Amino acid sequence: MRRILPVLVVVLLGLSACALPTLYQPATNGYGFSQQQIEGNRFRVSFSGNSLTARETVENYLLYRAAELTLAQGGDYFVMVNRETEARSEYHDSGFGGYGGYGGYGPWGRRHSFIGASSGRTITEYRAFADIVVYRGAKSPTEPNAYDARDVMARLAPTVVRPAPPKAG
Numbered sequence: 001m002r003r004i005l006p007v008l009v010v011v012l013l014g015l016s017a018c019a020l021p022t023l024y025q026p027a028t029n030g031y032g033f034s035q036q037q038i039e040g041n042r043f044r045v046s047f048s049g050n051s052l053t054a055r056e057t058v059e060n061y062l063l064y065r066a067a068e069l070t071l072a073q074g075g076d077y078f079v080m081v082n083r084e085t086e087a088r089s090e091y092h093d094s095g096f097g098g099y100g101g102y103g104g105y106g107p108w109g110r111r112h113s114f115i116g117a118s119s120g121r122t123i124t125e126y127r128a129f130a131d132i133v134v135y136r137g138a139k140s141p142t143e144p145n146a147y148d149a150r151d152v153m154a155r156l157a158p159t160v161v162r163p164a165p166p167k168a169g
Helices: 004-017 055-072 149-159
Strands: 032-039 042-048 077-092 102-105 111-114 121-135 146-148
Touching: 032 055, 042 055, 055 077, 055 121, 055 146, 055 149, 146 149
Parallel strands: none
Antiparallel strands: 032 042, 042 121, 077 121, 077 146, 102 111
């Protein structure tokens, strides 16, 4: 029993970590934000969320990361050259039911089966990505794909959920 308890705790902690939407943070285990510099002022930015992260959140975090990256590069605004959101859906079955059903022994030792008792669900994860170009100065009022980095960050900051900072000590 002593050997099983630590393993059980680790498994439960791992499962509880999956019970939250993806936080705004660098990508770990495939979830979070990432970026790649393509040219001097051009970047590919992405944000991938787990199955509990809403599409709107994934798209907002992509915009927020683009704005944050723009300011880090000394820019004032960015232009989205292209932008896309992908949805990946999988069907997960509980393992019960389906053709042939699940068989077992009831409380009185009688054999029974649960045919058609399947409780599956579809799980969808979203990934948003964009190529951005970073610029300095005032954004062009005629460019519809131009975003003021400071304005984007100010407006989206209240919706951004980051991991808790590490405890000191």
